[in-house]
Amino acid sequence: MNKCFKETRSILKVSNRAYPWLLALSFLYYFINALWQTLLPLYIDSKGFEAWEVGFSVVLVMNLPWVVAVVAGLIAEKLEWRISVTLSALVLSAVLFSLVYVSTFYELIAFLTAASFSIALFAQASMEIIAESKIEEKLGLAFASYYTVSGIAKTLGSLTAGIMVSYWNYSVLYFTASICALGLALLSYRKFPGTRRVEKPLSFMKFAKTLFSSKSFMLLAATVVVHDFSVFISASYTALFAKKVVGLNELEYSILVSVRNLVYILSQPLSGLLVDKIGGIPVLATHFIFVTISYVSYGLTTGFWDLLAVHIFMGISLTLDLPARRKLVSKIAPEHKIAASSGLIDTLVGLGTLPSPLIGGEIWTKISPRPTLITGGLANTTALIPLLLLKKNMKEKIK
DSSP, X not given: OHHHHHHHHHHHHHSOTHHHHHHHHHHHHHHHHHHHHTTHHHHHHHTTOOHHHHHHHHHHHHHHHHHTHHHHHHHHHHSOHHXXXXXXXXXXXXXXXXXXXXXXXXXXXXXXXXXXXXXXXXXXXXXXXHHTSSOGGGHHHHHHHHHHHHHHHHHHHHHHHHHHHHHSOHHHHHHHHHHHHHHHHHHHHHHSOOOOOOOOOSOHHHHHHHHHTOHHHHHHHHHHHHHHHHHHHHHTTHHHIIIIIIOOOHXXXXXXXXXXXXXXXXXXXXXXXXXXXXXXXXXXXXXXXXXXXXXXXXXXXXXXXXXXXXXXXXXXXXXXXXXXHHHHHHHHSOTTOHHHHHHHHHHHHHHHTTTHHHHHHHHHHHTOHHHHHHHHHHHGGGGHHHHHHHHHHHHHHHO
């Protein structure tokens, strides 16, 4: 762990000024996101929406940022980083204020679509900032440090959300989150370092043609599409499962999410070092196996302590995903096209996983809740097939 701290300090010293500021603003952004997202399924349920509408809404927030990611990536490459972050926070502030007054499913979808654009814009701008921060030899740890900071923020935000709803109500929660997002927009606009845009040598059409003709890119896209398609069958219904099957309340569920995020935080720097040491593919394969174990176990739980053990294990498994995934994208992407490349692969993932909540909803209502969690976990093992093909293809390219 001491080595992780030393390596992280070295990254902060050699990177440009934007990277440390990104870490600070990311903490605030993901704290706000956790405030409103943690209990979103239960909030929607309390408004009288049906189970499939709850599941669809949750996966929309999880999924749609991936669908619009390529657009967000292109916008992030055209704007100053400071403007991208500010715009993202402003949109989020308006959405959170509007969610207090949502009354129909169509309104809910419209608001969550805008929130998804905010999330995508912030995420793709962050990818470009990290990739352009002159820390290529420690890129895995740089991504891991970013996700560690976001994990700390999510943990505090999740716990705060449960406390606020227990003592006050959902309206107070969403008003507070909206005001915080507005404050973040003002802070980022005034304080985020100005940046000079790097001239992009490829047009979008040439860039897209380059990526789609890359076997490595297509295999990586297939890998993460199959993985996320499977996971979203189950992930959309974990909160409802905890409440309706196991019988937990909002505070108990927020404690589970907070514990999971805490484990995520503690494991993330080691995950980044592992990616830099052994490569993204072995780490991603381990992640897939751990996720399968997590969701199958989730579907078999009967009480708070069972779920706590599963959430701890999920926290470990989640750390192995994004640093490995982003480093692989960074290696495959054309120079100075990291945000758009990351956005394009995220968009393919988002489109490929759109049916997942509907499948999960069908299993939930027509069979039972437990198979909903188990099915997604078992289906996830098929993602290992394109990942192994990617490993073979990248070895052949080196030769």
